[in-house]
Amino acid sequence: MEYSERMKEKYMTKIDKINKIDDEDTRVHLKLKLMADIINELDKN
Known part of the structure; x- marks a missing residue:
């Protein structure tokens, strides 16, 4: 799974x-x- 998709799933929950x-x-x-x-988190990457 792509990073942005994982992030979206994590934060939408x-x-x-x-x-x-x-x-x-x-x-x-x-x-x-x-x-x-x-x-x-976005600043880190």
Whole structure:
């Protein structure tokens, strides 16, 4: 599997879990943290 496909699958799973959380503030916080993680991972490569 190509790197970008693995990354997409990994992060889409996390987004699905985040979207199931009831508290909107928590969802926003986790999505921002996830975006930062994605940016950091892209910077490494």
